[in-house]
Amino acid sequence: MDVILEELGLKHTNYVITTNTNIKEELQDTRFEGSMPVLQTWRLNERHYGAWQGQRKPDILKEYGKEKYMYIRRDYNGKPPKVNLNLEMVQEENDQGSSTGYDFKEPNRHLKYGPEEKANERLPESESLCEVVVRLKPFLNNVVLSTANKISQESCVIVGHGSSVRSLLKVLEGISGEDIKDVDIPNGIPLVIELDRDNYSFVRKFYLDPESAKVNAQMVRDEGFEKNP
Incomplete structure (x- = not known):
């Protein structure tokens, strides 16, 4: 985690947004422990299968x-x-x-x-990716981007899962429902999403390790088709 934040230039990151994970425990092993608040939300959870x-x-x-x-x-x-x-x-x-x-x-x-x-949140019994977008989009707009605008935030770390990351990309990058089916998210490889400072429109995205990301993304797509599962 320490290395990832350093590589991303996030030594002064305002906060970490995550699912219900043990990110606080991971931060204990870095110099960033206690230096930033951690916001947890079920809206970043993996798609309910x-x-x-x-x-x-x-x-x-x-x-x-x-x-x-x-x-x-x-x-x-x-x-x-x-x-x-x-x-x-x-x-x-x-x-x-x-x-x-x-x-x-x-x-x-x-x-x-x-x-x-x-809080009368409606928790899913099963989800399509479309439904993940529906439950994630209000949080992205009303909390993440709204907070960034209010405090002139330059960066934050979002810890999610494959489907929640695909949903973030669909909203921020404006990917169509047809094209999103070809977007695969590799496990455990940091993805940088850069937005315009003024209107938070999408600028670009890149993986810190693009070669490993390509290989692992294909592995995600091929899950279930292994010869000796």
């Missing part, structure tokens, strides 16, 4: 077939079946997820998302 969550992609591919599998994964409006919210996740000792064969059950969101429920 409904009944697909916790299942192995090769198994889903086999069940649904390539065309429907890719439509639901990549199309702007593709949406998995809804999850049963009456169930809770049961994790055994040393459970490694779906590789151990347990059936995924939705986590108890009454505990995890108590504040959101009190």
